[in-house]
Amino acid sequence: CWLSVFSGSPLVACLPSAARSCLATGTMGGSTLDELKEAGAALARAPATVSRVAKRAGRATGHALTTGPGKVAKASRDYARGTYTFYRENPTDFKNEILSGLTVAVMQVPESVAFSFVAGVDPIQGLYSTFCLGFVCAALGGKPAMISGAAGALAVILTDLMSETGPLADRCVFERREYLFAAIVFTGLIQLAIGFLTLGRFVKLLPKSAMLGFMNGLGIIIFKAQLQSFKVNVDPLPPAALNHTLVANITCPAGTEPSGPAITAPCCPDVQFGLDKNERYLTGADTQLWLMLVLVGVTMSCMHFIPKIKKTLKLCKGVTVSAMVVPPSLVGLVLATAIEHGIFRPLDQPTKTVGDVAALSGSPPTWHVPDVPWSDSETYSVIMPYAVSLALVGVIESVMTLQAMDLITETPPSTFRSNQEVLAQGAANLVSGFIRGMGGDAMIGQSTINIMNGARGRLSGMVAGIAILLFIVALSPVIELVPVGALTGVLFMVVIHTFNWPSILILLRGKVPFWDGVVIVMVTVLAVLFDLAIAVGAGVGLSCLVYAWESGMAMTARITVERIPGEPSATRKTYTTRGPLFFASVRTFQEFFDFKNDPEEVHVNFDHSILHDYSALDVVNDVARKYHEEKKRFFVTGLDKQSHRLIRKGRNLGEDIRHDADGNAADEDELAKAEIEVLSGDDVDVGAPLYDYTAEAVVRPNPGPQRVETKL
Secondary structure: OOHHHOOOOHHHHOOOHHHHHHHHHOOOOOOOHHHHHHHHHHHHHOHHHHHHHHHHHHHHHHHHHHOOHHHHHHHHHHHHHHHHHHHHHOHHHHHHHHHHHHHHHHHHHHHHHHHHHHHOOOHHHHHHHHHHHHHHHHHHOOOOOOOEEOOHHHHHHHHHHHOOOOOOOOOOHHHHHHHHHHHHHHHHHHHHHHHHOOHHHHHHHOOHHHHHHHHHHHHHHHHHHHHHHHEEEOOOOOHHHHOEEEEOOEEEEOOOOOOOOOOOOOOOOOOEOOEOOOEEEOOOOOHHHHHHHHHHHHHHHHHHHHHHOOOEEEEEOOEEEEHHHOOHHHHHHHHHHHHHHHHHOOOOOOOOEHHHHOOOOOOOOOOOOOOOOOOOHHHHHHHHHHHHHHHHHHHHHHHHHHHHHHHHHOOOOOHHHHHHHHHHHHHHHHHHHHOOOOOOEEOHHHHHHHHHOOOOOOHHHHHHHHHHHHHHHHOHHHHOOOEHHHHHHHHHHHHHHHOOOHHHHHHHOOOOOHHHHHHHHHHHHHHHHOOHHHHHHHHHHHHHHHHHHHHHHOOEEEEEEEEEOOEEEEEEEEEEEEOOEOOOOHHHHHOOOOOOOOOOEEEEEEEEOOEOOHHHHHHHHHHHHHHHHOOOEEEEEOOOHHHHHHHHHOOOOOOOOEEOOOOOOOOHHHHOOOOOOOOOOOOOOOOOOOOOOOOOOOOOOOOOOOOOOOOO
């Protein structure tokens, strides 16, 4: 799609016909998997051609960017024309995309409303986010058919910002929401920066143990947020106060609307969703508790049992549909709403509905700059920590969702597409903050369903976003009828599917290394106590520290002593190291050597080791200096390109080292000219321990310096 912007780009010429056809028809239609594999194989067979053509394409890109918007407009028309032609010639694909997009949109409505309650904002703001994220990410994202929208992972972070115990506790709900919108704007900007700097590729550093803790913590946080639904007001507001009036799409009780800028003018009292803060939890003596539990049970039962139905319904001759054509969550909401308004309310036993706690505007979103004091440094001290957390969590979840969808569709992984998805999400969140949205990211559940429905192009996600907007305009009164207990049931099922239950058995049965278990528990606890970004960062940090320690202790050396040819009385001692040499293993490496008792000539063979950092260079130089002080000759052999480059860059540090790939002496001037023999990847055995709980066997040599040959 992007290549079509630069008509006549030389990169297109090196593609096979199938790939050129894919570009011509646009990525909304796409090409078959075999054709894409053919294109990838063709590129892999000609790396030199690709490199040369890529440089020419880069120059073409710069030229296109300086020729004005004319080419972009022309490419857009060609793209739309190609897409129209593709779907006209393939009506089945068009039908699948449209129907799958509508199905996903219907599924997103209850979850968007429910996540709005988790974040402490009006449901309309969750729907605005789902519309914006769904459309923008579908049009520009890195994975066609992937669905984005208001997500629980971001909602739980916003809970603290909107709560009465958060950093804005002294401000009313109206003002807190303005800060929330500003935080979403900066979230988009941070994600754009991450995308432009191609930092999305670092998501692959996340260990599996940290991701398990992330999912478990997310599930617990969503569960805790649902407990607020089981609260009741001790001293309810008077009926007049519950007559909601919408001001700039923000709900305030009647008579308390702000008359000026949100920060300086009188605002609605610190009331959330029209309810005061004098609340208590429902008890067994309250009938409303049992009625809400009935609604929760009805919704959860529908979502659990309906997917197990594998029957098809025959609509007419030759036309059959699956029993899953209507999303189970929607069936549960409809049934619970019917029970609420058909049974409970006629018996004068009502429970809370969306309309009782929040009014929906029923109007499309409008442009709105967050009304916060932008010149006050306190504003940034409040919103930036949340913006950073939202951005990081959104990037992590979206990139991992993209990788999961690649596995389902058997698409080769791509760092470029990961960064493209991050850029699209950043743009979508930026726009979301300016239309009073609560932000969002990729949704793995809806994305999986969309792809399983047969969608492979961008059209399905764009249809889902547009459908959400139509729901906002046309179905707001219907959404207000939904009981809160039904939404709680939906989110309880989200919790059940989010929390990784097998991880409990893994921990109890000791199926993972000790430190992996610590990471799982630590990330889960920190996610509940602080936020998801801090938890994941701490988990990654601990995993890296443990790996560095284990790798450092795995450093070993095999020692051989042999006579020097032509010198019968002289001997040569060779230390053949095994394992990475870096900051964690330098002390072990240094303890290998016996500087006083070693013979006159000492060699260190790095055939099975790599020098990684300055600490490695420094310790090699230090060992060489000590042998030099003992009037002994010291040689380094077997360096690979990376190690040789490191020593050459630190040439002044390595003045006591003599290097040669063949083991012969070499002076300093020859160091920069030496051609070090490089072992192939199959010949190099780094010797680092396998530190991953998914491994069937974990091999760790005994820690500490080894002066004898170690059998691994």
